[in-house]
Amino acid sequence: MLRRAHRPPYALVPGYVQEGEERGGGDGGRVPVLGEPMTTRIEQQHGLDAITPYTPGKPIEELQKEYAWQEVIELSLNENPLGTSPKALAAIEKALSRLNRYPDAQSYHLRRALAERFEVKPEQLIVGNGADGIILQTCMAYLDEDSEVIVSHSSFPIYDMFTQAMRATLIKTPLKNYGLDMEAMAGTINDRTKIIFVCNPNNPTGTIVTADEVGVFMEQVPDHVLVVFDEAYHELVASDKYPDTLKYIRQGQSNVMVLRTFSKVYGMAGIRLGYGIAMPETLAPLNRVREPFGVNRLAQAAGVAALEDEEFLKKSVATNHEGRLFLYREFERLGLPYVESHTNFIMVEIGPQAATIQQRLLERGIIVRPCAGYDLPNHLRITIGSPSQNARLIEALEDTLKSGVSSHVGKETRFFPKNLASHQSIRQEILEVKKR
Known part of the structure; x- marks a missing residue:
């Protein structure tokens, strides 16, 4: 006796087609069985093929x-190479028992600790899932198809990726003696320029832009351009020529943002924690697009503890x-x-x-x-x-x-x-x- 193949209740819905059956309707299409390779008819964002994905390598x-x-x-x-801050590890272990609870969406305690460390106000801080997360939020908040972003050749590729993802125009200036050419960057600014990313020290060359160079550069930057100083390695810089970019924010300058991370000197790369410092009005658009619980509980606890681990x-x-x-x-x-x-x-x-x-x-x-x-x-x-x-x-x-x-x-x-x-x-x- 032949049994009819089982069909779920929703098979009675008009238009339902069983896996492996012909769709009908004249298109000759066949519904693929689960696990079969598929192609999508959903069109991706225009220009996405031009983006080169970041490839950190195999595990x-x-x-x-x-x-x-x-x-x-x-x-x-x-x-x-030393691992992770012991105080951060202890804080992580202590926080494990509360993983059933959502983290603080505002990173209140961590922002207060960072504000005290850098002599700024808590409202001048934003915390993210790594500095990369804040770079993405910055691009989402400020860029559109009519925007231009200035970066240097041979610098951190995330700037390129996120700029292109927002369909903005990427303008690249050449290196000068393996360092960023701030004069060339300033000379490229126009009415469409929205963001300039300054990786200082630069990755992968390791060079710095000096305080004198930054001072001359900032005098040429109009108010409508946001200068993002990406200072992931700032704790490792010993040169007295390195700029104090936070002074611009302490002075109330709203077109400057400083990005830093816990990944390097605190050994917390695996937990993803970074932060940005800027005027509140500069950060407000970022807060509109950031994930509500984007910084997990363990990272926040570890960050507060790491700041105390001198x-x-x-x-x-x-x-x-x-x-x-x-x-x-x-x-x-x-x-x-x-x-x-x-x-x-x-x-x-x-x-x-x-x-x-x-x-x-x-x-x-x-x-x-x-x-x-x-x-x-x-x-x-x-x-x-x-x-x-x-x-x-x-x-x-x-x-x-x-x-x-x-x-x-x-x-x-x-x-x-x-x-x-x-x-x-x-x-x-x-x-x-x-x-x-």
């Missing part, structure tokens, strides 16, 4: 299986400075030019064989960042790790170069810094950090 666990590594040294994402902050800064000095010496010994860095990474010029050397290091369990995606195909960006990680990196890099994979660096390339005078100043910075 370490997947790479471990692929290469059968016994040990992995991750030096591609600019993470803190010991971990000082240790992170000192370890980074010492590692930077070690890598400078070793790169010079190996004949590899590098760009003087004010961050927890160093960009090294390898030459046309950069991709090959990056792959050889990967095969040995050492992950570094190729810079081809930043329009710097001859360079690698290398995170400053722990002393043992840095030593392993240099050992593997030297073995690779000796094995016949030449760096082929051009003679015209210069070292930055060019001599030990810069190293002496860094040594002094390390001593001063240890005394604090």
Whole structure:
């Protein structure tokens, strides 16, 4: 006896078609069975194909299986080699028992703690799911098809992505000596310019824009342009030439925003926590588009605790400075030019064989960042790790170069810094950090 195939009650609704059956209506279409590949007739936003997705790389666990590594040294994402602030970890553990409750939508306690730290008002702060989240909110709040955004070549690619997602026009200025050319940025401003992103220190080059350069630049920026200073690595900068951009906000200037993060010196990259500082009227449009519970309970608790962990902050800064000095010496010994860095990474010029050397290091369990995606195909960006990680990196890099994979660096390339005078100043910075 034949049984009729079971059909759900809603099969009686006009137009319902069972999986695998013909749709009817003359279009000859067949409803795909669950799991079959599908194509959509829903049109995506115009211009979305032009966006290059951000690709941080494969998960370490997947790479471990692929290469059968016994040990992995991750030096591609600019993470803190010391781990996470112990006070932040303790706060996270304490907050675990309340995960059934929604987090504070306003991040009240964290904003108050940040306001006290930076001598601003709580209403001048916005907290986000990483600084990336605030960049997205800024673009959503201020950009449309008639807007232009100015960024530098070879800078943080998130600016490009979110600008294009809002269908605004992206204007790129060239680098100058591996740094942002503020004069070129100022010269590109017009009536359509809405936002200028200034990555300082710049990622991936590690260079800074000085206080003098920022001062001259800001005098040329009209009131209708929002200048976003992305200062993810600001705690690691020891140079006395680095600008205090918060002074513009303390003075009541409404076309300035400063972005910072807990990912680097506090070792909280995995929990996603960043913040922006600006005048309340500048932040108001962002608050209209932000997620109501976008910053989770654990992140908020960890952020408040991390701000109180001065010991971990000082240790992170000192370890980074010492590692930077070690890598400078070793790169010079190996004949590899590098760009003087004010961050927890160093960009090294390898030459046309950069991709090959990056792959050889990967095969040995050492992950570094190729810079081809930043329009710097001859360079690698290398995170400053722990002393043992840095030593392993240099050992593997030297073995690779000796094995016949030449760096082929051009003679015209210069070292930055060019001599030990810069190293002496860094040594002094390390001593001063240890005394604090």
